[in-house]
Amino acid sequence: xxxxxxxxxxxxxxxxxxxxxxxxxxxxxxxxxxxxxxxxxxxxxxxxxxxxxxxxxxxxxxxxxxxxxxxxxxxxxxxxxxxxxxxxxxxxxxxxxxxxxxxxxxxxxxxxxxxxxxxxxxxxxxxxxxxxxxxxxxx
Amino acid sequence: xxxxxxxxxxxxxxxxxxxxxxxxxxxxxxxxxxxxxxxxxxxxxxxxxxxxxxxxxxxxxxxxxxxxxxxxxxxxxxxxxxxxxxxxxxxxxxxxxxxxxxxxxxxxxxxxxxxxxxxxxxxxxxxxxxxxxxxxxxxxxxxxxxxxxxxxxxxxxx
Numbered sequence: 001x002x003x004x005x006x007x008x009x010x011x012x013x014x015x016x017x018x019x020x021x022x023x024x025x026x027x028x029x030x031x032x033x034x035x036x037x038x039x040x041x042x043x044x045x046x047x048x049x050x051x052x053x054x055x056x057x058x059x060x061x062x063x064x065x066x067x068x069x070x071x072x073x074x075x076x077x078x079x080x081x082x083x084x085x086x087x088x089x090x091x092x093x094x095x096x097x098x099x100x101x102x103x104x105x106x107x108x109x110x111x112x113x114x115x116x117x118x119x120x121x122x123x124x125x126x127x128x129x130x131x132x133x134x135x136x137x138x139x
Numbered sequence: 140x141x142x143x144x145x146x147x148x149x150x151x152x153x154x155x156x157x158x159x160x161x162x163x164x165x166x167x168x169x170x171x172x173x174x175x176x177x178x179x180x181x182x183x184x185x186x187x188x189x190x191x192x193x194x195x196x197x198x199x200x201x202x203x204x205x206x207x208x209x210x211x212x213x214x215x216x217x218x219x220x221x222x223x224x225x226x227x228x229x230x231x232x233x234x235x236x237x238x239x240x241x242x243x244x245x246x247x248x249x250x251x252x253x254x255x256x257x258x259x260x261x262x263x264x265x266x267x268x269x270x271x272x273x274x275x276x277x278x279x280x281x282x283x284x285x286x287x288x289x290x291x292x293x294x295x296x297x
Binding site: 001003004006007008010011014015016017018021024025027028029031032035036 | 142146149150153154157158161172175176179180183184241256259260261266281284285288291292295297
């Protein structure tokens, strides 16, 4: 497509010149400093989240291991707890105490793992958006 | 791209970018500079997404163009040519008088045609580059340029 000569001349003649480039760059540098400060703060927060996740994971593994070991180390023919009453439901609870405790522990560990995975994904998402890897065109 | 490289690239391109946004904002220098600052901050935050295959200028202009469109959409205000004329009369500092006629004529164009015309005539981009910056097809850019040119010539009585 060829350029219209008259329009081209008009645009060339009226090309703006800026004599405040230094001030503009100074203002930009100040804004970038502010952005940098916020970015560093976010990075610190992310690091703290990551450390907290690692700590939760380690504590979960240790406490889960100890609980499982405790459950398995109890004598198999003895219930975990006894209510010393003969009511039907409580007797059933006492008889199945080992199974119920194991199920409860498994449920707790599953929920914990799901929560940790969800938090890790959230941290990864935050890091990605902080690094500007997505959505820069729609900002 | 680190901060120093980014700043040195911006120093090279800032006049062209500000000129482009000034034309899109129909000569309102403060608005254009605010948009330029916003666009540059967004560009800085997106440095990681910049692949040095293309031109830095096209990449920067694409962000500026999107920033302008978002700003325009958020304003939801349409100014008539008369309103623009009144604005120009009341705030002389905001308006470059020697460019007044051109900017007023540009102001009557829809944003997409205005962008295409400005990129083509003011910044010297070719059709392919304009298509990349405005995220449209080359045919669409040609149509925008043709329509924009006719309207501008009519308004400017060229």
